[in-house]
Amino acid sequence: MTMNSLATALTPDGLIEIYRVMRTIREFEDRVHVEFTGRDIPGAVHLYAGQEAVAAGVCSVLSDDDYIASTHRGHGHAVAKGCDVTGMMLELYGKAGGLCGGKGGSMHIADFDRGMLGANGVAAGGVPLAAGAALSAKVRGTDQVSVAFVGDGGANQGAFAESLTLAAVWQLPVVFVVEDNGFAQATGTRFHLAGKRVALRGEAVGIPSQVVDGYDVFAVRDAAVEAVERARSGDGPTLLECKADRFYGHMEGWDQQAYRLTSEIDELRSARDCLVLFTERVLAEGSVTADELAGVDATVRARVAAAVEEARSAKDPDISELLTDVYVSY
Amino acid sequence: MARILSYLDAIGEALAQEMRRDPAVVVFGEDNIGGTGTDGKLGNAWGPTKGLNEMFPDQIFDAPITEAAFVGAAVGAAATGLRPVADLLFVDFAGVCFDQILNQAAKLRYMVGGKASVPLVLRAMWGAGMRRGAQHSQALYPIFTHIPGLKVVVPSTPADAKGLMTTAIRDNDPVVFFEHKMLYFSRGVVPEESYEIPFGQARTVREGTDCTIVAIGRMVGEAEVAAEQLAMDGMSCEVIDPRTVSPLDTESIYASVRRTGRLVVVDESNPRCSVASDIASLVAQNTFDSLRGPVQMVTSPHAPTPFSPALEDAYAPNSGQIVSAVQRTVRSAVPA
Numbered sequence: 001m002t003m004n005s006l007a008t009a010l011t012p013d014g015l016i017e018i019y020r021v022m023r024t025i026r027e028f029e030d031r032v033h034v035e036f037t038g039r040d041i042p043g044a045v046h047l048y049a050g051q052e053a054v055a056a057g058v059c060s061v062l063s064d065d066d067y068i069a070s071t072h073r074g075h076g077h078a079v080a081k082g083c084d085v086t087g088m089m090l091e092l093y094g095k096a097g098g099l100c101g102g103k104g105g106s107m108h109i110a111d112f113d114r115g116m117l118g119a120n121g122v123a124a125g126g127v128p129l130a131a132g133a134a135l136s137a138k139v140r141g142t143d144q145v146s147v148a149f150v151g152d153g154g155a156n157q158g159a160f161a162e163s164l165t166l167a168a169v170w171q172l173p174v175v176f177v178v179e180d181n182g183f184a185q186a187t188g189t190r191f192h193l194a195g196k197r198v199a200l201r202g203e204a205v206g207i208p209s210q211v212v213d214g215y216d217v218f219a220v221r222d223a224a225v226e227a228v229e230r231a232r233s234g235d236g237p238t239l240l241e242c243k244a245d246r247f248y249g250h251m252e253g254w255d256q257q258a259y260r261l262t263s264e265i266d267e268l269r270s271a272r273d274c275l276v277l278f279t280e281r282v283l284a285e286g287s288v289t290a291d292e293l294a295g296v297d298a299t300v301r302a303r304v305a306a307a308v309e310e311a312r313s314a315k316d317p318d319i320s321e322l323l324t325d326v327y328v329s330y
Numbered sequence: 331m332a333r334i335l336s337y338l339d340a341i342g343e344a345l346a347q348e349m350r351r352d353p354a355v356v357v358f359g360e361d362n363i364g365g366t367g368t369d370g371k372l373g374n375a376w377g378p379t380k381g382l383n384e385m386f387p388d389q390i391f392d393a394p395i396t397e398a399a400f401v402g403a404a405v406g407a408a409a410t411g412l413r414p415v416a417d418l419l420f421v422d423f424a425g426v427c428f429d430q431i432l433n434q435a436a437k438l439r440y441m442v443g444g445k446a447s448v449p450l451v452l453r454a455m456w457g458a459g460m461r462r463g464a465q466h467s468q469a470l471y472p473i474f475t476h477i478p479g480l481k482v483v484v485p486s487t488p489a490d491a492k493g494l495m496t497t498a499i500r501d502n503d504p505v506v507f508f509e510h511k512m513l514y515f516s517r518g519v520v521p522e523e524s525y526e527i528p529f530g531q532a533r534t535v536r537e538g539t540d541c542t543i544v545a546i547g548r549m550v551g552e553a554e555v556a557a558e559q560l561a562m563d564g565m566s567c568e569v570i571d572p573r574t575v576s577p578l579d580t581e582s583i584y585a586s587v588r589r590t591g592r593l594v595v596v597d598e599s600n601p602r603c604s605v606a607s608d609i610a611s612l613v614a615q616n617t618f619d620s621l622r623g624p625v626q627m628v629t630s631p632h633a634p635t636p637f638s639p640a641l642e643d644a645y646a647p648n649s650g651q652i653v654s655a656v657q658r659t660v661r662s663a664v665p666a
């Protein structure tokens with residue numbers, strides 16, 4: 001295996017940080033899966049486990065005041081952009097003190113202080129918003145970059161196609177990150193994706209586009225470095241099509257994955273787990289030690305467990321909140 | 331023969347019977363078969379289309395997430411000989427394809443001077459209660475009711491869901507069919523054979539003499555509970571379910587208000603420019619002489635639907651609010 005230039009460029013601290021992000025997402029999602037099964041968490045929850053390397057790789061090259069707009073599968077993006085895990089868990093439980101005061105829930109989780117413009121209940125709904133944030137950065141003359149995450153299914157939306165065109169024409173500092181996890185609900189990418197790759201749609205409007213191994217955080221990071229650099233230096237948008245399947249069903253409590261063979265999921269978990277791939281590689285290279293990684297695991301587990309405890313015992317929002325935030329001024 | 335069926339299965343039965351009766355009936359939407367393009371077994375058909383693929387493989391398709399295209403395609407197909415039933419999933423997603431509904435489906439026949447018709451059905455899940463947050467819980471039927479050219483159906487029982495779906499598919503105009511997600515697993519007596527329920531014909535759910543309660547969708551059940559409770563206090567309420575809000579059976583509503591002298595309208599949608607405000611104004615205009623108390627509206631507040639269960643439970647109207655509204659109009663009544 002040839003060594004990835006950036007993988008080696010990352011300091012041990014940088015590697016640990018990327019691992020911490022991926023591990024936090026995995027722990028968050030695995031824990032939410034368990035808590036949801038106990039029916040403690042209300043509503044519709046779409047888990048990101050399996051795709052961690054995409055969020056972690058992309059967000060590792062963003063700064064706090066860069067923007068991301070996310071999808072209905074948004075927990076991973078939120079964690080990677082630095083959202084507070086406890087605030088997120090409180091939000092999933094619909095409690096006061098949640099990142100959105102309990103008004104949004106899993107599908108609408110957001111934290112503008114972290115540049116996280118929100119998960120989105122509408123497929124591709126966030127893509128034009130990310131383009132808008134990029135426009136805002138461009139007009140205000142900052143060097144902020146904006147990232148639009150979208151699924152392979154959402155990439156079929158008109159809003160996605162139109163955003164590509166707009167971003168290309170206006171040369172916006174935006175990166176479109178298409179996450180192809182093989183499915184849109186139960187419908188396979190093989191069926192719904194017309195043409196071989198989403199990346200071709202970027203190329204069609206003159207946007208540099210690339211297919212990336214979404215299980216390999218180093219590959220994602222490399223591609224993101226180039227794309228973000230392009231955006232920051234005023235050279236316009238990029239499209240990254242990252243391939244990484246999800247471990248869980250489309251939605252918790254609803255989807256038994258009858259459309260998938262058990263062997264597929266087993267294979268995915270054993271051979272294409274981004275955390276395992278990462279660990280094998282960094283240990284082989286001797287950049288970090290197994291103890292250091294185990295230390296991260298322990299800290300992360302405790303942190304997520306504490307978040308669940310806090311969320312369970314937190315107060316509900318006051319009923320008067322029903323009528324606040326509809327407008328800025330009444 | 332009648333048996334007990336869920337609202338969901340009642341809709342599925344209507345779809346199957348109409349697909350069998352008429353090969354021009356085609357059904358499509360995201361995951362309407364479910365699992366297309368995988369090596370695995372058939373997956374999770376969302377909603378009542380489960381099993382239709384085995385019976386009618388040529389009449390049902392999965393669609394990519396392309397609402398503007400497939401709803402628009404339904405308009406084109408309908409205008410040229412098919413009877414498409416397109417599935418929006420959540421009505422909230424009308425947002426991404428509204429032009430096709432508002433400017434194409436609803437306007438085509440008028441603009442071509444009656445030379446074409448658009449016999450399509452748009453299935454749309456709606457309503458609060460499932461903790462889905464603001465983008466998956468709206469009660470948007472007033473928006474569609476506002477648009478001439480569209481018919482808007484809001485069934486409240488399994489039997490109505492089946493009969494109204496059958497009518498919708500056979501109807502020659504574009505119909506938006508609102509399925510309340512919290513009613514999907516409610517059960518009721520449903521005839522096995524195919525039958526139509528005419529549009530514009532309200533159902534009198536319960537007869538009464540003191541106050542008319544017009545309730546829509548899931549609110550019909552809440553109104554029944556309220557009427558039961560009020561009956562214990564000696565107040566007799568008539569409960570009317572319009573079943574279709576466009577066309578609207580104004581005659582049944584007026585006739586009832588003429589008998590009772592009072593009206594409470596219960597509507598899960600936001601109050602401004604709603605079906606509630608529409609019915610209230612129609613009644614005020616047309617049965618003013620009969621009114622013995624102020625018309626009352628019971629609606630969700632002028633706010634999006636919150637996610638938090640604590641807040642969402644306080645969002646949609648409930649039987650308690652209906653009881654209070656009836657008491658308000660009865661207490662402030664002028665002598666007959």
Ligand SMILES: Cc1ncc(C[n+]2csc(CCOP(=O)(O)OP(=O)(O)O)c2C)c(N)n1
Pocket residue numbers: 071072073121122123150151152153154155181182183184185250360395397419423426
């Ligand atoms: C406009 C719109 N249509 C349909 C849906 C319902 N829906 C929610 S998620 C989903 C599948 C999304 O697939 P993809 O974009 O590939 O993301 P993934 O779930 O695979 O992460 C669908 C159809 C929606 N939320 N928005």
